[in-house]
Amino acid sequence: MVIRNYRQEDLSDVIKLYGSSQVKSPFFLRDKDYFDYFTSYPGVKEDSIFIAASEHRIEGVAVLAIIHKRYTAGRIIELWASEATAENALLQKAVKYCRNNNVDAIEVKAPTFLDSGKTFAGWQRIDQREVMMVKSLSLVPLLQALFDTMTLKGVGDGKGFLLVCGNETIEVKISKTEAKIVETDKSWRDSDSIVVKVSSKTLLEIIFSTANPYIAFLIGQVKIRGIRNILRVMKMFRVIRINQPWTVAIVDSR
């Protein structure tokens, strides 16, 4: 594998790299427009965008910005690789570049989808400084993305769900092959679906694994109509749950 500078003709292969990565964690879309945008970040120079390339394809990309504040900071605003070896090689190149350019400290956010343990030996982890917070504005598109058709088998056992989340009432119709999610004005009293009452905040906490659905049910944050439906609802929560942390680069959090 070689580490070299980025060239304009690499763009489509870089976008392919983003598309081909089997990333299970949520991440922000990267397309041609966004890649052009990232590389125009203040402090990024032509020779501070690195590509990890094997014989036939691009294995990774790193975009480094040098910012002058009270000290000179090297910020790797984007780091994405198909595997840990490419990530490691890109980091080493970035560190070397920083040393040659009198950088006082380098900062990077590690992709969560790679086993980066060894890569960051010698670096100091400071992830507690800034937190990302999220609030639901409309649950339908999110639920549409979350119902993975591969894991629908047995969810609901032929019955749908009616999620009553604050002002939103959402009907989830499940067949063997797909889940159809629609906002409805149906009253939960008239519904023959499994009715689940949960605040949108608690539902988000369950989705992003900051709350345990069983505990939420036991303390009354999740209400389920019909005792026999409890396990069906828990199975549904298991399907929509995301266990992986989000992959967020410095450029995503600005």
Place this chain on the structure above:
Amino acid sequence: MDERQKLVQFSLRPFNPGDEANLVDFLNLCYPGGWGKVEHWGWAYPRDPFFERDNVFIIESNSQIVGHRGLHLRELIIRGKKVPIAFLGDTAIHPSYQGQGLYTKLHQATLNAARSKGNCLALTGNSRGSITYNHNKKTGFIEIEQSPTYIKPINYEKFFKGEVSDFIARREKLKSILQGLETNLYLHFGKAEFSLAELLSGNNSTPPEDSKKGKVRVILAESSLSPLVEFIVGGKLQKVISFLGLLFSGKMKIRFSSPLALMKVARAGIKMVRYV
């Protein structure tokens, strides 16, 4: 609030070309450590592929900018599907206009706009324990786990000095307590050493030491960065645990010329805890 302030009219408007320099001056005024340059604003807003004028929310009073928040529209990929989201950033209310409910109005206006543009999630980045963090927690935001941040200091002296200076600059009350400290306090980080007086004066040279005052040295190991950040961002209990952890793990050592000097620093330290 006095009678004149009650009469002040506020208006909410989008970005207009030509606002850039005033906006950046305003943001630099509101972010004590400094927000950045016009160049960065140009990148973060007009250069953004999803930028629209009305993604910038400006509150004005008598033609003066008193509030700002930006909306960055993005798409989140979850299980291979696109989910439209809105990132709320660069929130600022003029220090003289805080406590008048402007933040709440701005917050509501931006959330409504994000919703009306078809986004299903609103995102913000906050320092844990900050006013906006606490407000968001009360209004339905949850914290999510994300990529860890790593730092590799190369020039320990410049890096640590810069970070500590920024940290103090963002906390006026902390600064005034430190200025009133009757002891010469020195910080060591790895091989780097500097006095607190040097940091507070903003000079690179150490001012002459007052020999009548005692001397206290806080010596931090290079590997102490992570627990140090835990100490800064944690709640009161977390701060005590992190402090003891630093001390007993040997990552922090305290040397003093006299018990009286140490007591003075400890007393100031207790006062400082709530502002750190």
